[in-house]
Amino acid sequence: MQVKLDDEVLFEIDDLMVNLLAHDLLDPIQEIKRRLKYIIDHKCDQCYERMRLEWTQKFTNDPNMTSVPTKKADFVNLVLTHPDYKNRVERDGT
Numbered sequence: 001m002q003v004k005l006d007d008e009v010l011f012e013i014d015d016l017m018v019n020l021l022a023h024d025l026l027d028p029i030q031e032i033k034r035r036l037k038y039i040i041d042h043k044c045d046q047c048y049e050r051m052r053l054e055w056t057q058k059f060t061n062d063p064n065m066t067s068v069p070t071k072k073a074d075f076v077n078l079v080l081t082h083p084d085y086k087n088r089v090e091r092d093g094t
Contacts, residue, residue: 001029003036048072055079 001018003011013032021028052075059065069075079085 001032048076051076051079055082058084 001013002009003013018028021031025031055075055078056068059068069078
């Protein structure tokens with residue numbers, strides 16, 4: 001079994017690994033899927049929390065800002081479309 005993203009194989013799970021997981025897990029394939037989803041969701045939640053804290057402060061200090069969305073997707077879209085927004089690569093200059 002392969003874990004892929006954009007047709008790139010990120011990780012290969014061979015039969016030995018599945019059998020080892022099956023020693024302790026009822027459904028190793030479902031457990032692998034569940035854990036991968038958790039890892040990605042958790043990382044996104046952490047990134048959002050840092051973004052929310054940073055940009056809530058910026059919006060609070062901006063006299064032109066009259067309201068800030070409370071829905072996560074709306075807040076992220078507001079930040080991403082803000083003229084001062086820079087992603088990590090742009091902030092680090094790499």
